[in-house]
Amino acid sequence: MQLKSFDKIYQIRKRSRVKRWFLFILLAGIVTLFLPWTQNIKVKGNVSSLYQSQRPQQLNSPIPGRIIKWNVKNGDYVSKGDTLLQLSEIKEDYMDPLLVQRTEEQVDAKIGVREFYKAKVGTAKNQLEALNAARELKLNQIKIKISQLNNKLVGEEAELSAAVNELKLSEDQFARQKKMYDEGLVSLTQFQQRSISYQNSIAKKTAYENKVSQTKQEIINTQIEQNAVTQDYNEKLSKIEGERFQSMGQIEGSDGDIAKLQNQVANYKARQGLYFIIASQDGQIVQLNKAGIGEVLKDGENIGTIVPTKVDYAVEIYVRPVDLPLIKEGQRVMCIFDGFPAIVFSGWPDSSYGVFTGKVIAVESNISPNGLFKALVVEDKNEKRWPTKIKMGTGTQGIAILNDVPIWYELWRNINGFPPDYYEVSNTKSTKDEKGK
Structure with a gap:
């Protein structure tokens, strides 16, 4: 008498599917090796502004004086021309009220x-x-x-x-x-x-x-x-x-x-x-470092900072010298802003979630004090718009997009320590201009 439990426990007569699974995995692996992989460079940076006038501006005292009245506090939004504080004279040469x-x-x-x-x-x-x-x-x-x-x-x-x-x-x-x-x-x-x-x-x-x-x-x-x-x-x-x-x-x-x-x-x-310090532009008052009435300011002393409300945002990224030849003007860069959730597939940036597209508009020729080269990235108007809630100084991770290659080539390149392939960004307008000339 044959027991069914014996066959179910030991499965002596059951046909093995290991070979089938091995062949399937092998085939899948071979197919995967021929899938496209986007080469990239990972960089770090922070949010800044495209124009100097839109960056945070220090509030400085144009003359030495004593604070007699504050019209703002930290966090206040002001318009251009608003009076921030009032000073009185401390130099004896100018104390005569009928001096003029x-x-x-x-x-x-x-x-x-x-x-x-x-x-x-x-x-x-x-x-x-x-x-x-x-x-x-x-x-x-x-x-x-x-x-x-x-x-x-x-x-x-x-x-x-x-x-x-x-x-x-x-x-x-x-x-x-x-x-x-x-x-x-x-x-x-x-x-x-x-x-x-x-x-x-x-x-x-x-x-x-x-x-x-x-x-x-x-x-x-x-x-x-x-x-x-x-x-x-x-x-x-x-x-x-x-x-x-x-x-x-x-x-x-x-x-x-x-x-x-x-x-x-x-x-x-x-x-x-100059006894009245006014706002040079629309913005928010932050980092006020004077406590109150009666404090004496020196000539040119920093009082606080005004952050403009209207800003054309840009990202400053820092590139290693070894990767500098791979970064060109017009280069596509995927940006991940701190505070905004993102799911990133580095080899397939188009399949990532929570990333925003930008393009390089300038690469500095002089090395920065941190030993890296700085590049400026702005929003790509033809892609997904950058979030409106980003702030000046927000940390940013960037993925500079290079060439599309098969996965097997990328593995072979990394095993041999070869540099990534890079491409020259063609400027159609410049080419047309040159032909016209």
Whole structure:
């Protein structure tokens, strides 16, 4: 009698299916080896912004001052131009409440001084014109006098020439008269009369010579007077001209002082506007590090941070130098953001869940302090949109997509330690542009 329990327990007569399963697994393994596998590079990074103006901005004190009023607290959202806090002055040079008004009064005073010197310059100019006119008149008078003396000299020289001729004639007559007197032909009375006539001619000639000499001396004296008048007027003109130039220098100096004071007025007005620290853009106030009223701020001291509300997000990823040749502009990168659940199949990124697609737009040529090269990844508008809840600084894991290869090739590559295959991203637009050129 055969027991059914014996057959069910020991299964001696049961046909083995191990061979069938072995062949099935072997076939499945061979088929799996020919399935496609996407090569990739795993990188890490964090969320940032595409533009510098959209990154968190420090709030700094533009001037040293004391806090007298807070208008915000941590976490508040503000609009561009909102007043965040108010400062008061701590420097003694700026504590005068009427500082701008007093400085403007100094400007007005300097302007008055400048106008005074301008009037003085105008007066000096009139004096110069008057002196020049008086000099010309005086010199013309002297020239006329010299001309008259020259005419007088010509007449006296003519009279002197006539007296000389008359003296020669009288001298000849005197000589003949003396000879005749010596011979007894004429009387002593006649000889004495001729002698008197000869002496008169000599005296007349001497008188005319004295007149000519006196006239020449008058001409010389008049010429000396002319030089003296010229010198005197030149000294007066030089003095007034010097005063005029001095006044013009004072005007230029006043212009410089006025410009300096006006610059101070503008600086004081601008400084008064710096007592109120305003928001440079729309955003959220965070990391305020000053406790309250009365604290003193230094020039340029950090007060807190404003995080912009409108941000074009980007991801900064850091690539090892050995992987740098595999990263190109336009490279596809799958991003996994911290805080957002994801199921990742590294060899089949399109089958992953919770990942977001981006593309590389820039790769820095200089190595970062952490020994890695930084690349910038932005959202791919043609793929699934990035979540709106991501924040600046959020940690990110990236998978840079490379080439599609069979699984057997990937296993063979890893066993031999070969680098991944990479491809060049073709830029269709650039190619068309180049052909057009």
